[in-house]
Amino acid sequence: MSNNYKQPKSDIIIIGAGIMGLSVAYHLLEADPKLSIVILEKEKLLGLGSTGKCTGGIRYQFSSPLLRRLSLLSRDFFLNFEPAFDTPIWYRERGYLMLAPNEALWADLKLSAGQAESEGIPVKILSQEELEKNFPYLQQDHYLGGTFGQWDAYADPYAVLAALYASVRRRGVPVHFQCEARKILRQGNAVSGVETTQGVFHSPIIVNAAGPYAAGLAGAAGIVLPVQSFRRQVYVCTNPKDVPAAAPLIVDLATGFYLHQEASAKTVLLGGTDKDTRPGLDEVVDKSLAEDFFLAAMEAIPSALNIKWLRTYTGIRDQTPDYLPIIGEAADLKGFYLTSGFSGHGFMHASAVGRIVSDLILKGRCEQIEGNLFYPQRFAKASPQESLVF
């Protein structure tokens, strides 16, 4: 199709059919089924962005009250998902076990656990002795203590994505695949449309849900976002022999190493030690990182020495300096809504974010959370950053 082709005007255009774009569309339609919404997706298939690489973890243990709030706002979505969408997503509350090998992290963990408890989130603080008794496969004498979040869970990100896609398609939303947004069109200080590889789409409201590409797209419209994309390698391995089936997600907060057991308990997804690697959008696997990675794995779980390394893949995470997302209307471009910088939390927070963006568009305000806190303008002054990062 020629890229001069003029598409019919719609109420709202969403760029990106990842979990964010589809969640925004879903919540908009829940609020007003009559809206005409169009979704533009540069890839040929669903799930080729970050959402398809996501491990599927859902947690409430954060040092930032704002991130805990986004988790709480998303809780009912996951709890009610299977009956509401009539589709399995393998949601399981197996908990996250967060481990502190030094005093500073141990103090952070205990402080965050106390704050979470006061908000009604169940988190247990475990001493070194309790850890060693309950999790004997962990390195002995290595961790000062840990915390266990009982609501922390996992679900299948692709199953959630596919169900949201089916839901918005059933309600008449066209999703244009192989349709790359190239330029945001403006009239004065407001958006008017998007130039794409399939022609020009017009709308007074555009939601930029392009995941790791969102900052670049915003930049092309003159909006500078302090967001960087980082490559994250995931090692698919056999389950360490002494880690029982249905283990919690285990994370060493010093190295970033995590173990996520898959539903079958035969394989695990390991990763996390590359959180400070160079920024970039290329999804190549860097084998030179494997040695340090497996050393960190054995430091946490000694029996990792004997696991079988089956394969490795790379996904991209978009990150802000304070690890909190950017959500809301761009200050200098009316009608241009941003969803960006979700770090490793975009899947678990997609429902809350979809609802917030829908409220901001339709009501001009958001009742569940102070939306201003997620605006990019916050970076002009120092703000506290999330510390439980991996």
Ligand SMILES: Cc1cc2nc3c(=O)[nH]c(=O)nc-3n(C[C@H](O)[C@H](O)[C@H](O)COP(=O)(O)OP(=O)(O)OC[C@H]3O[C@@H](n4cnc5c(N)ncnc54)[C@H](O)[C@@H]3O)c2cc1C
């Ligand atoms: C290895 C890994 C593990 C993770 N684990 C977790 C976890 O356990 N829990 C959790 O909550 N989060 C996790 N995350 C983060 C989570 O996956 C992301 O935050 C989330 O998927 C972001 O969703 P999105 O819709 O913003 O981005 P995406 O899923 O990338 O969707 C954006 C879409 O926009 C499309 N697009 C981009 N540019 C354009 C354009 N110009 N025109 C049209 N379309 C465009 C892309 O093709 C893509 O389909 C993980 C991420 C990675 C990489």
